[in-house]
Amino acid sequence: MSNRRTFIRQTGLAAASFLTAHPLLYAGSIESPHTTRLTILHTNDVHSRLEPFPMDGGSNAGRGGVAARAALIRKIRATEEHVLLLDAGDIFQGTPYFNIFKGEPELRAMQMMGYDAAVMGNHDFDAGIENFADQLSRHARFPIVMCNYDFRSTPMENRHVPHMVVRKGPLRIGITGVGIELQGLVPENLYGKTVYLDPVKAASEQADYLKTRKKCDMVICISHLGDKYDDNKVSDAVLARESENIDLILGGHTHRFFDAPRVYRNKAGEEVIVNQVGWAGLRLGRLDYAFSGAKSKILEKNQSLPIGKKEAE
């Protein structure tokens, strides 16, 4: 129901913003005529935290929960035209809700909130890959975007996409997703025939396709690799530096609360932004990008994107 409504709203907006992209409509207004704003909201490692932490005097008491997150999201949707809502995996496991219901209320809540896409975290395999696929097919209509798990001959084969293109007004946003190496982390009987592929190579291929063939203005990679490691294990930092055509990585797995998004330079010298918002749904991340279609406003390749902390409202 809510999905259909979103679809209709998006289609309507796509038509409307195609008009706004028409230069002549702006003849009278000189002020940033081609600026379009995209608000990206993101979560990671929510770990079945449907309710806030109990009021037991602990440091997280009263924080988190879907009712509060949904209220925040609704408030933002009321003022922002173009909103993307993404999750970077480990939706499952961590409260008795998961032990009892195997992921049903988590996915239903995400569906209600209008998530656009998510990736699989290692704990999303915890009740078996069959369970994840089954819960998805019954309760979620948003896609699972994964490009580095070869899901052939698994129950996820037809329940994931390697990439997607979302239109937000005049913008075309490409989304791909990567997951962490499963061997040694997830018991083999839970991930079955899933084959892990090099995330840097897989995501770069998808990003190249999204930028050059699908003409995307921006490519987002949702990731459950982890932000960075002491050794040379692949991470969001490695992915950012060694890839091309990825503009933004929304991460998870390491449960890190970033004070601010991190900025890296990729193989081509272009900036890549990485962000992560801890765990348990304690925070909701927000990134507001202003886009310009005017040539004079377009940044040179090696220029820095001005980044600032949003003023509290």
Added chain:
Amino acid sequence: MRRISILSFAAVFVLAYQPGCHPKFQPTSLQYAAYDVNQQATDSAYIAFIKPYADKVGETMNNPVGELPLPLVKALPDGSLGNFMADAYLAMAREKFDPSAEVAYMNHGGIRLNQVQAGTLRRGTVYEVMPFDNLMVILKVKGSLLRQFLDHIAEEGGGGIAGVQMNIRDKKAINIRIKGQPLDTEATYTMVNSDYVVNGGGRFTGFKDLPAQKTGYLLRDAILDYCERYKAAGKPIPVSTEKRIVHEQP
């Protein structure tokens, strides 16, 4: 100024109307925020949505399983929460399966809450600390292999352990004492572990091919049963703040 803008409009116009060509937009600024999800505003539809699930969870998960005199804290190289879990595994393994069990382990990454408050411990909190359906496995381990495993723990920065005291220097386990005695590489020790770790889940593969007693007993049930013993006796749950693993300063 105006002329430049008009020119750029024209540029976009041309780009926009070439067949098959999409006008290129590029990010020109980024503003970020991280909202604390607190209870200032909640959406009642979601509270109503959760309620039937919450009621079902509450039927069993609010049950008290014991009293904690002190908080339990997850920490490296060790902490009272890891101590507590390993103590529970060791005690229940001895009681139910093998009275000779002398060492027990709980991997740091598998401890899923950072802290448990002192006071009444509830069943649901035990699920949050140990959500996984990992099963207890009992192994007979040669001292030399146990030493390798303790090196692996040292490499990871520590973990929950019972029956062992050790120091970490340069990511290696040194000065290892088992029940107060120095580790004997030739002796055989009885160790309580999880099927997850034994199967290589913590990237230690040395136990994979060892004959093991698979108990089929959930480690979470071991914690619950351990607490139950004290509750039945009208005693608080023992909380050990003993330092079992110590980082040696070079």
